[in-house]
Amino acid sequence: MNLNSEFDVIVIGSGISGGWAVKEFTEKGFKTLLIERGRMVKHIQDYPTANLDPWQFEHRGQKTLADTSANKLISKHYAYGEATKHFYIKDEDQEYIQEKPFDWIRGFQVGGKSLLWARQTQRWSDYEFSGPKKYDYGVDWPIRYADLAPWYSHVEKFVGISGNKDGIENMPDSEVVGAFEMNQVEKAIAASIDENFTDRKAIIGRCANLAALKEEQKKQGRGQCMSRSMCERGCPFGGYFSSNSSTIPYSQKTGNLTIITDTIAESILYNKETGKAEGVQVIDANTKEKKQYKAKVIFVNAATLNSNLILLNSKSERFPNGLGNDNGLLGRYIAFHNYRGRLTADIDGFEDSYYYGRRPTQVFIPAFKNIHSDAEKFKGSYLIAFSASREGWSRNPGLNTLGAEFKEAILEPGAWKISMMMQGEVVPIHENHVRLSSDKKDKYGLPQLITSIGYSDNDVAMMEDFFVEGSSILEKAGCKNINKLDQHIAFGRQPGLEVHDVGGVRMGNDPKDSLLNKYNQLHHCKNVFVTDGACMSSVGNQNPSLTFMALTARAVDYAADQLKNGYL
Numbered sequence: 001m002n003l004n005s006e007f008d009v010i011v012i013g014s015g016i017s018g019g020w021a022v023k024e025f026t027e028k029g030f031k032t033l034l035i036e037r038g039r040m041v042k043h044i045q046d047y048p049t050a051n052l053d054p055w056q057f058e059h060r061g062q063k064t065l066a067d068t069s070a071n072k073l074i075s076k077h078y079a080y081g082e083a084t085k086h087f088y089i090k091d092e093d094q095e096y097i098q099e100k101p102f103d104w105i106r107g108f109q110v111g112g113k114s115l116l117w118a119r120q121t122q123r124w125s126d127y128e129f130s131g132p133k134k135y136d137y138g139v140d141w142p143i144r145y146a147d148l149a150p151w152y153s154h155v156e157k158f159v160g161i162s163g164n165k166d167g168i169e170n171m172p173d174s175e176v177v178g179a180f181e182m183n184q185v186e187k188a189i190a191a192s193i194d195e196n197f198t199d200r201k202a203i204i205g206r207c208a209n210l211a212a213l214k215e216e217q218k219k220q221g222r223g224q225c226m227s228r229s230m231c232e233r234g235c236p237f238g239g240y241f242s243s244n245s246s247t248i249p250y251s252q253k254t255g256n257l258t259i260i261t262d263t264i265a266e267s268i269l270y271n272k273e274t275g276k277a278e279g280v281q282v283i284d285a286n287t288k289e290k291k292q293y294k295a296k297v298i299f300v301n302a303a304t305l306n307s308n309l310i311l312l313n314s315k316s317e318r319f320p321n322g323l324g325n326d327n328g329l330l331g332r333y334i335a336f337h338n339y340r341g342r343l344t345a346d347i348d349g350f351e352d353s354y355y356y357g358r359r360p361t362q363v364f365i366p367a368f369k370n371i372h373s374d375a376e377k378f379k380g381s382y383l384i385a386f387s388a389s390r391e392g393w394s395r396n397p398g399l400n401t402l403g404a405e406f407k408e409a410i411l412e413p414g415a416w417k418i419s420m421m422m423q424g425e426v427v428p429i430h431e432n433h434v435r436l437s438s439d440k441k442d443k444y445g446l447p448q449l450i451t452s453i454g455y456s457d458n459d460v461a462m463m464e465d466f467f468v469e470g471s472s473i474l475e476k477a478g479c480k481n482i483n484k485l486d487q488h489i490a491f492g493r494q495p496g497l498e499v500h501d502v503g504g505v506r507m508g509n510d511p512k513d514s515l516l517n518k519y520n521q522l523h524h525c526k527n528v529f530v531t532d533g534a535c536m537s538s539v540g541n542q543n544p545s546l547t548f549m550a551l552t553a554r555a556v557d558y559a560a561d562q563l564k565n566g567y568l
Contacts, residue, residue, distance in 0.1 A: 007033040007258070008563065010280050010295040012265045012310065015112025017532040017548040018301035019243030019251075020155070024556035026256035030563070033293055034248075034257060035282060037264045037302075038108030041087075041115070043244045047234030049083040055402060057082050076497055077105050079116050079232035087115050087232070095442040102451040103496035104305060110261060111244040112303065113499065116232050119208040119240050119360060121161050121546040123152050127170045127371055127381070128540035131425075135370065135379045138333065138428045138538045139508045142518035145172065151550040151557075159241045159549070160217045162225075162361070163206030171203075171366040171542065178212030179204050180227075183355040185347055185388035185416050186363045192477035193365070200368040200473075205361030205385070208241040208546075220246050229358035240360070262286055264444055268298055268314040268323050268528060276527045276568075277323070283444050297527050297559050297568055300505075301552070304334075304533035305434055308504040309449045311530075312436050324515055324522035330505060334432045334453050335539040337500040338382070338424030340488045341463040343470045345418040345479035347388070353416075354390070362387045365473070367541045369465060378461040380425030381541045384470060388418050418479055422466040425541045426495075427458050428503055453495050455488065500544050502536035520555040527568045531555045 008030035011021045025032045054060045061083045068075045071091045107113040126145040132138035156175035165173045190202035209225040222238030238245040251257040262285040271278040279294035314323035322330045367381035391414035436447040487493040508514020511523035522528045531552040562568045
């Protein structure tokens with residue numbers, strides 16, 4: 001296709017939501033341009049470490065002092081290491097200003113962070129969509145669960161979600177393809193919860209790793225998850241969902257997709273005569289040459305903070321403070337997930353029990369505070385995740401051997417350990433925001449983004465409640481040596497590291513207090529849609545990516561109808 005021609009649609013960003021946007025548009029017959037600021041990564045052929053064994057790495061796959069010294073920020077991410085660092089950008093390329101400490105994790109390549117995500121997928125319920133209004137925080141969502149439920153199903157059937165039908169009101173059941181199993185200790189804790197609590201239940205995690213295959217995944221050429229726990233290297237089996245293994249190749253088969261890489265979206269071009277956006281101005285990442293591409297519809301899916309940056313930088317006579325930003329709220333009400341609280345414990349009596357493989361999910365306890373009864377000290381909700389494992393060679397960190405000697409050393413791996421964490425809803429507040437620097441630019445000439453995002457007293461109160469409730473769960477299950485850990489105090493964990501940042505371009509009913517309507521359209525520029533994390537009015541307690549995908553599919557369906565009928 002001639003890149004000088006106009007497109008029906010431009011999608012900015014090739015991560016989880018951008019991948020879904022191009023899949024849906026191209027299947028509907030629309031000529032679609034996908035703009036990716038990073039390099040090309042093709043499924044299988046561009047996963048150089050996917051099948052390497054530990055001894056094939058110079059440093060056995062671990063982070064080196066040189067890596068962590070040169071990349072103090074990005075090396076904090078849980079998946080960063082010798083086997084995965086090619087999917088991360090270096091700190092020297094992360095030019096932004098931390099007014100408050102914020103660890104901004106980015107993935108500049110085709111597939112974005114869909115190559116690096118933790119793949120946990122839970123639906124929202126009406127408790128999350130109505131929470132901000134009920135508890136008086138944020139802005140009321142313009143949709144409810146019923147609006148999104150069919151789109152959750154649409155996405156899940158394609159992705160392939162592992163899990164069970166659990167019948168939990170505030171974590172509605174997904175379309176599933178089989179489930180991973182709890183081990184013996186986890187089953188015992190789950191049984192204890194059933195016996196001792198009436199307001200909570202333990203379930204095996206729902207995740208985008210294929211515990212089994214259905215025809216829809218076979219059509220994509222994907223295979224079953226091998227439980228290798230090497231997901232972040234890129235999965236040659238297609239056992240977990242990513243843009244690279246699924247939505248993008250599916251789109252390419254239609255003949256309607258054009259991908260340009262190493263291309264930075266600088267701004268969206270607004271035409272004051274038509275009252276619409278007419279295209280995107282880009283910068284070649286190698287030559288720094290500027291170009292413009294035109295389209296009837298633009299979807300912004302560059303990941304939350306990058307999407308905010310692009311819109312803030314899309315200034316015109318009509319929108320001097322950023323595209324659609326009449327109310328001055330663009331970049332405001334950034335939220336994220338509160339991971340501060342962690343518990344560890346020991347448990348006796350299971351020394352004769354083993355488990356096999358490296359399961360890609362944990363056991364989850366869906367939220368139970370601020371669901372059926374109100375918590376006194378905090379707003380929002382939190383879920384709990386835990387796992388149990390045998391102590392192995394980790395109890396002997398001096399062990400430095402391979403082969404038969406190594407196997408002998410771990411033949412009797414020892415006692416069981418429990419690790420438990422919280423995933424808490426950070427309430428969106430006006431103070432948590434991003435904005436453009438007025439004087440500092442990055443190497444491409446773009447204004448640097450200033451992050452001013454931090455914890456609040458509400459987050460601390462929620463963590464303290466988790467310590468009480470989590471400890472009670474473990475104590476009643478017979479656990480001992482229960483230790484509490486505030487990871488912010490102990491390890492300096494900052495907002496951003498959970499990579500669940502949302503907001504800044506939030507949805508709402510009223511243009512006075514929101515940027516997007518119920519179909520993810522900018523209130524004041526109807527042919528621009530935002531469907532990544534930036535669109536979220538609040539963050540809920542569940543992992544967010546499934547909701548991004550469902551919102552994207554729903555918005556594309558609406559936009560496609562508007563295009564066909566000449567309204568856009």
